[in-house]
Amino acid sequence: MTTLTLRDRWSLYLDLIRWNRPQGWLLLLWPTYVALWLAAGGFPGWHLLLVFTLGTILMRSAGCAVNDVADKDFDLHVQRTAQRPITSGRISVKEALAVGAVLSLVAFGLVLTTNALTIAMSFGALAVTIVYPFTKRFFSMPQAVLGVAFSFGIPMAYAAIQQQVPPVVWWLMVGNLAWVLAYDTEYAMVDRNDDLKIGIRTSAITLGRFDVIGVMGFYALCLVCWYQVGRLSGRGVFYELSLAVAAGQALWHGWLIKGRVREDCFKAFRLNHWLGLTVWLGVLVDTAWGSSLGR
Numbered sequence: 001m002t003t004l005t006l007r008d009r010w011s012l013y014l015d016l017i018r019w020n021r022p023q024g025w026l027l028l029l030w031p032t033y034v035a036l037w038l039a040a041g042g043f044p045g046w047h048l049l050l051v052f053t054l055g056t057i058l059m060r061s062a063g064c065a066v067n068d069v070a071d072k073d074f075d076l077h078v079q080r081t082a083q084r085p086i087t088s089g090r091i092s093v094k095e096a097l098a099v100g101a102v103l104s105l106v107a108f109g110l111v112l113t114t115n116a117l118t119i120a121m122s123f124g125a126l127a128v129t130i131v132y133p134f135t136k137r138f139f140s141m142p143q144a145v146l147g148v149a150f151s152f153g154i155p156m157a158y159a160a161i162q163q164q165v166p167p168v169v170w171w172l173m174v175g176n177l178a179w180v181l182a183y184d185t186e187y188a189m190v191d192r193n194d195d196l197k198i199g200i201r202t203s204a205i206t207l208g209r210f211d212v213i214g215v216m217g218f219y220a221l222c223l224v225c226w227y228q229v230g231r232l233s234g235r236g237v238f239y240e241l242s243l244a245v246a247a248g249q250a251l252w253h254g255w256l257i258k259g260r261v262r263e264d265c266f267k268a269f270r271l272n273h274w275l276g277l278t279v280w281l282g283v284l285v286d287t288a289w290g291s292s293l294g295r
Helices: 006-016 023-040 046-070 093-111 116-137 143-149 153-162 168-190 192-198 203-233 237-257 262-270 272-293
Strands: none
Touching: 006 046, 006 093, 023 046, 023 153, 023 168, 023 272, 046 093, 046 116, 046 153, 093 116, 116 143, 116 153, 143 168, 153 168, 168 192, 168 203, 168 237, 168 262, 168 272, 192 203, 203 237, 237 262, 237 272, 262 272
């Protein structure tokens, strides 16, 4: 057996947490930034920005470790995932869980610098992160559970700033849940044939021939919810313009996936972080403009 050097092991850990694929944590980060800026009515301060940025990256990384442990037997039969560190035997299950635990503890340490409500919510976020990978075995649309996990940063941001969870949060969360369903269905379309063989349940399989229509419906619901967020938050033309640009991106993704070609579906998935960035930039500019006008 070949003995791994410290550098080799470090490289495997980075591979385990998908460090070379930042799209994953960017998909989590932009909605969290939107919530921070809306809750604060502008820049939320360096402390909370650092807490939520690092916390998001750490928890997404821990989630990858848990996901790979849960899927280790399935990943072996999927072309795209067969060489992941756990599946290929280069990292043990115990080692991967230890990595996930350390990352989670560091993230929790960051949350401890906020307030009691935010800390309480962090336990729910951790629970859903752990449960999600196992829902692929029995739930017909596990992407919905992922959407809940990916939306926890939104109420936590409001709790950290306002020490409450106002009604607008639910519109933000439902919109984000719909967005996750859209892009993760695109992702599931890539592996549909492999998933059918091994018995994993996904939204792409559940929707069947209505997958493209379903994705576009999820995008539409997302944008409608986020439009309502703008109305409730008193946002203006720059925010609405960002939603229009995001809608254009969603239509482009629909064009990419209409042929159900694996490479095009994966491309559509990878491009989604630009949609999230667009909406956050709309909030950023709109809140700054509103502050300059005194509204």
